[in-house]
Amino acid sequence: MANPTFAGREYPADSPYSVGREKIREFASAVGAAHPAHHDLVAARGLGYPDLVAPATFAVVVAQRAEAQYIQDPEAAVDFSRVVHAEERFTHHRPIVAGDELVTVLHVDSVTSRGSLSMVTTRCEIFAQGENGGREPVSTVVSTLAIRGEDS
């Protein structure tokens, strides 16, 4: 059963994730996102973006990295072999673009258990780091995992 004392925990900003053009192209191809703004700089700039635009679910790559701080902590008792992804939500304050340096603050919003089933909800607040050290909100990623108990 997932450790309920982790609810409400906040993890400080992790090391920056540098969003690269080839990573955006690779991810877009993997999900079949064919829109030229993911692949072609001229097309992206034509839509007013400074660089290639990430697909709507690209933030999962950044979020997963932050969530690992919690999920891989043995004290959290999240048995990954019993985890089923239940829900995901992306709120984009602005699109992620190549060249962004993203840092993520991870929140464990809730940890609940009913019988042998645990549900955990994490929230990643993703910010772009400016050259002056400022932070601009980019995306909020809320992820809910279900963890089946040993006897189910």
Next chain:
Amino acid sequence: MTAQTGTTPVLADLAVGDVIGTRTIELDRSRLVRYAGASGDFNPIHWNDAYAGSVGLPGVIAHGMLTMGSVIGLVEDWAGDPGAVVDYQARFTRPVPVPNPGTAAVEVTGTIAAIDAEAGTARVDLAVTFDGQKVLGKVQALVRLA
């Protein structure tokens, strides 16, 4: 109606119930491996039959995030601007088993579910099915339009 390349939907022309389009997404094992690499999600239930069986699955299943990430292309292409998708959510209600060899065909239909003229947004709900059964629930994309 389905938007053609070069035409951009205008909020004032939309009505709740309009179908923005339909699409079939073919998932095979190579797509799963490719998504694993691109996303960094290397959970073996998405590429190893023996492991998937050992945790009670019928076999390798697609990443829920691959299905979610693939079906939104319909909305991005319709909007004409991938950055117009300002909010996107889904529930993973049923796994999509991916055979070897072969493909799993996921069907998606997008429908205008709500229009907020003041906010300049339309909500597109996606019906996502495999084998006639829903595999994602509450699949909603909020799109900013002119």
